Amino acid sequence: MHTLVFLSTRQVLQCQPAACQALPLLPRELFPLLFKVAFMDKKTVVLRELVHTWPFPLLSFQQLLQECAHCSRALLQERPSTESMQAVILGLTARLHTPEPGATTQPLCRKHALRVLDMTGLLDDGVEQDPGTMSMWDCTAAVARTCIAQQQGGATEPGPAPIPVELLDAGCLRRVDLRFNNLGLRGLSVIIPHVARFQHLASLRLHYVHGDSRQPSVDGEDNFRYFLAQMGRFTCLRELSMGSSLLSGRLDQLLSTLQSPLESLELAFCALLPEDLRFLAQSPHAAHLKKLDLSGNDLSGSQLAPFQGLLQASAATLLHLELTECQLADTQLLATLPILTRCTSLRYLGLYGNPLSMAGLKELLRDSVAQAELRTVVHPFPVDCYEGLPWPPPASVLLEASINEEKFARVEAELHQLLLASGRAHVLWTTDIYGRLAADYFSL
DSSP, X not given: OBOHHHHHHHHHTTSHHHHHHHGGGSOGGGHHHHHHHHHHHTOHHHHHHHHHTOOSSEEEHHHHSSOOSSBOOOGGGSOOBHHHHHHHHHHHHHHHHSOOOOTTSOOOXXXXXXXXXXXXXXXXXXXXXXXXXXXXXXXXXXXXXXXXXXXXXXXXSSSSOOOOOOOSOTTTOOEEXXXXXXXXXXXXXXXXXXXXXXXXXXXXXXXXXOOOTTSOOHHHHHHHHHHHHHHTTOSSOOEEEOTTOOOTTTHHHHHHTOSSOOSEEEOTTOOOOHHHHHHHHHSTTGGGOSEEEOTTSOOSSTTHHHHHHXXXXXXXXXXXXXXXXXXXXXXXXXXXXXXHTTOTTOOEEEOTTXXXXXXXXXXXXXXXXXXXXXXXXXXXXXXXXXXXXXXXXXXXXXXXXXXXXXHHHHHHHHHHHHHHHTTOTTSEEEOOSSSSOOOOGGGO
């Protein structure tokens, strides 16, 4: 159902030229709903003008495109249309190309309020791209091209030449995401000093930072030491993502340089050693962690006890725990359950790609009744549903081997019945690793 305000807003936007002319006369309180309706209905002319004249300091997709009192449709759960995304980017371009008000120009009544355009939170499910939609990477690349063109003074449309604009205010930027790069440690060491000037940066996401103590080299050690020195300049960092970085035996050096405790730490596929986990458990970071991702690190052998210590240290604050492909079988899971269930605020648990049986999953489901905040469990296909698995099965086999669909249908039905019987029908137990948006640190 839609409210009368929503229906009226949709009607106003039917004639886009008239709607654009009316924007300066409309109350600023209507702009959020105008944006959602224009985005939903692909009213690209209005959408571009809304961004161009946005009257608030923040334009956040996570706030504007979610379910609201006027419309129950959550656009964040849908892939964004190319037309609407391009309209937003063109609106950004128009803002950048509009001269600041001076002695000889009339001030724009709304334009100068916007300071942050937050396009995070969009659905990017990893499946093949539809020609009518844009992935998160496409959106990022398009915005980057816009900013680069502005910095270079290159106008793509006829009109007055753009004036120089400070695009990245050192006091405003909160996140830098460099995960998809091939810079290596040497390239990152060049970039990080420039990133460190953003004194309020709260989130830094890097991949492929190789500081493996088992295979040191002179150049590599110099670059790693310089990288660590620059990391020590961040005063407000709360989230650090270092996925696919070789940090074996070096986690203490990395985290000891930071000036404040982290609340989100992603260490997926970092080849962590027992001493790395022990250090983290004993560090000031553990007691502040809301989100922890240890995917791809083998936690089945000598790493299990240090991991349990880390879980114990972070139990009071942990909301999101990702343990995909950690070689956790029933034995390791059952030994960890008494500590895991102490994470009473946990909302999300990811266990995909681990060699767990149906018996292990049922034990987890029963014990998790104490976790009242738990909403999502992404679990693996039970090993009972495969035929002729080697033991222990490599993660690649679990991810690629065929399963017996009939057996798995019975597993799903039994898990569902157990959830119903325990009064937890609202908790989602799923094997779909792409259907859920990863929790963003800023939304925790």
